[in-house]
Amino acid sequence: MKKNIVGFFNYSKKKDITMSKPTNNNRLKYCIITNFLLLSIVIGFIAIMKEPGDKYFRIGPSNDLTIMSVKINSIERYILLQVFIAFTEITGVFINEIASPILGFNIYNPDKKIINEFTKIELQIMANCMWFINNLIAALYILVTISQLDIAILRVVYSELTSVYTIRLLLNEKKFVKVSNNDEIELLNQV
DSSP: OOOOSSSEEEEOTTOOEEEEOOOHHHHHHHHHHHHHHHHHHHHHHHHHHOOTTOGGGOOSOOTTOEETTEEOOSHHHHHHHHHHHHHHHHHHHHHHHHHHHHHHHHHHOTTOOOOOSSOHHHHHHHHHHHHHHHHHHHHHHHHHHTSOHHHHHHHHHHHHHHHHHHHHHHHTTSOOEEEOTTOOEEEOOOO
16 A cells, blocks of 8 residues: 555555645645635634724725825715726736736746846846836725725725636637546647
8 A cells, every 4th residue: 555645545446545646736726715715714703803883894985985185975986986996907917917927937937048038137127117116006005905895805806807807818828738647638628
């Protein structure tokens, strides 16, 4: 009977228990489930511990909702704020989904030793400018999202809905194959 500390149990035809190496697919599924459980715990903790009447857990405009010195006290101002947040999030997701892989794979990929699309100084300046601007935007967004929970959640929703599109756009540029146990390669249907 073979045993390995890391892996999943498989039952072979000989009925002995062997451990197989977990696949990246399974690892990602476990990470998503664990992440969802963590989110549930955080939401439960907040729901139990929150103060009644707290201003952070309101929804919509109110007379004392001020975001970066702008009073959001009418439905028109609240809608304008949401349109502004949606526009900036959608733009930011597109920029980051395109630029981050280019910068990351050219700078941090240890297997890529020759770069022919940029000079060294161009890549340095572009990467530092990109990350500096991203961090400034993130700092300003902290001021926006800590003001009220619905604003923070809607910001995430805008971002994630946009990333569904951008991820699909990037995945459509790839071919997906499945290698079976007998090393046959099968082209998966593109959906």
